[in-house]
Amino acid sequence: MPPFFGRYGMRKVVAWIHRYLGLSLGGLLLISGLTGSIIVFNKDIDATLNAGLFQVQPREARRSIDDILQNVRAAVPFKDAGFVFLPQSPDLALEVWFRDTDLRAYADPYTGELLGTRNAKSSLMGFLVDLHIHLLSGETGERVVGWAGLGGIVVSALGLWLWWPKRGRWKQALQIKWEAAPGRLWLDVHKLVGALTFVLFVLTATTGAALALYELITEPVLIALTGEGARKSAPKSRSSSGAAAPVSPMLDQAALLFPGAQITRITLPAKPNAAVAVRMRLEGEIHQFGRTFIWFDQYDGSVLRVDNALLANRATRIQSWLYPLHTGVYGGLATRLLQVMVGLSLSLLTLSGAWLWYRSYSARSNAAKRLKALKTLPERM
Known part of the structure; x- marks a missing residue:
C-alpha cells in the first residue's frame, strides 16, 4: 500500500476526496439537479404557462x-x-x-x-433549460456542466464505496435511525439516498456528460469502440442558385417513403448550396424526435439522401439512446417521474452533504477554540 494510504488509511482518503470533491462541485450539481427535475416536463409546463x-x-x-x-x-x-x-x-x-x-x-x-x-x-422554462444545459454561458458553460457531471459520477461512486456494508450488515445499512440526533439522522439519509439512486444518477450524469462533451469525448469514444462515428456530413444541393422549391411537396414525399412515420422537424438551408432536411421518427425508434433524415435539394426538391435510423451504424444507434435516457422518455411517464426523483435526490444529497460538512467543521472549530482557551487559562491566573 502506498505510504499516503498507509498513513491515513484508505477509507479516510476516500472520504476526504468524496467530501471535498462533492463540496467543490456542489453548486453545479445543485443547479443541475433542481433545473433537471423541472425541465423533464419542459414542454408541458411551457405550453400551460404560455397557452x-x-x-x-x-x-x-x-x-x-x-x-x-x-x-x-x-x-x-x-x-x-x-x-x-x-x-x-x-x-x-x-x-x-x-x-x-x-x-x-x-x-x-x-x-x-x-x-x-x-x-x-x-420565458421561465427557456431560462431554466439554458441554465441546465449552458449555465447561461453558451458552449463554455455546456462544457463545464459536462465535466461537472463526470465529477459527480466520481463523487457518487466513492460515496457508494463508503456506504457499502460489511458482510451481514445489510439490514443496518438500509435503515435510517429516525430517533437519532440530527447529525446522525441526516448522515443516514445522505448515505441511503445516494446508494438507492446510484444507478439512475450515473445513467443520467453519463448521458448528460456525453451530450455536453459530444465532440470532445463522445464521438471519439464511439469511433474507438465501433470503428465508425455517428457524425455524417450533410449532402449539398446540386445547384447554388435559383428559386427555392416549395417545402410541402418534400413533406409529402417523405410521408410516401415512410408511411405512418411522424415528421418532427424541418431544417431549412443556411447556405446557397445546402439541402433541406426533413427529420422523422419511425416506429421502433427510441429517440422522441426520431433520428431518420431525408435530405432534399433546395432548388428542385429531389431526394439527395435517406438516413434511416433503424438501418444506421452502431455508433449512430448508440448515440440515439443518449437523449432519451437522459430525459427519461424511454419508458413513458414512469421513467420521466424517476428522472424528477433523480434530480431532487441530487439536490438533497448536495444540500445534506454541505450541511454535514459545515456541522462537522463548526464542531471541530469550536473544539479547537475551547482547547486553546484551556491552554491559555493558567497564564490568566
Whole structure:
C-alpha cells in the first residue's frame, strides 16, 4: 500500500476526496439537479404557462408549411428562419426558430395565423433549460456542466464505496435511525439516498456528460469502440442558385417513403448550396424526435439522401439512446417521474452533504477554540 494510504488509511482518503470533491462541485450539481427535475416536463409546463402561444383549436385541414413560413417571414422579415418544429399533438402550435438568435415564432398550423413571437430565454422554462444545459454561458458553460457531471459520477461512486456494508450488515445499512440526533439522522439519509439512486444518477450524469462533451469525448469514444462515428456530413444541393422549391411537396414525399412515420422537424438551408432536411421518427425508434433524415435539394426538391435510423451504424444507434435516457422518455411517464426523483435526490444529497460538512467543521472549530482557551487559562491566573 502506498505510504499516503498507509498513513491515513484508505477509507479516510476516500472520504476526504468524496467530501471535498462533492463540496467543490456542489453548486453545479445543485443547479443541475433542481433545473433537471423541472425541465423533464419542459414542454408541458411551457405550453400551460404560455397557452396563447402554444394552444390551438384542432381542425380538419392544415395550412401548407410554405403558407405558414410566408406569414412568419412577412412578420419577421429581418431574421432567417432556420428550423420548423411540427406540432406533435393536434392542439399545439407550430414553432419556427430563427438562426443566430433566440427568437421563436409560433403559428396556428390550421389557419396559418401567427400567434406571436418571443425570445426563448425570456420565458421561465427557456431560462431554466439554458441554465441546465449552458449555465447561461453558451458552449463554455455546456462544457463545464459536462465535466461537472463526470465529477459527480466520481463523487457518487466513492460515496457508494463508503456506504457499502460489511458482510451481514445489510439490514443496518438500509435503515435510517429516525430517533437519532440530527447529525446522525441526516448522515443516514445522505448515505441511503445516494446508494438507492446510484444507478439512475450515473445513467443520467453519463448521458448528460456525453451530450455536453459530444465532440470532445463522445464521438471519439464511439469511433474507438465501433470503428465508425455517428457524425455524417450533410449532402449539398446540386445547384447554388435559383428559386427555392416549395417545402410541402418534400413533406409529402417523405410521408410516401415512410408511411405512418411522424415528421418532427424541418431544417431549412443556411447556405446557397445546402439541402433541406426533413427529420422523422419511425416506429421502433427510441429517440422522441426520431433520428431518420431525408435530405432534399433546395432548388428542385429531389431526394439527395435517406438516413434511416433503424438501418444506421452502431455508433449512430448508440448515440440515439443518449437523449432519451437522459430525459427519461424511454419508458413513458414512469421513467420521466424517476428522472424528477433523480434530480431532487441530487439536490438533497448536495444540500445534506454541505450541511454535514459545515456541522462537522463548526464542531471541530469550536473544539479547537475551547482547547486553546484551556491552554491559555493558567497564564490568566
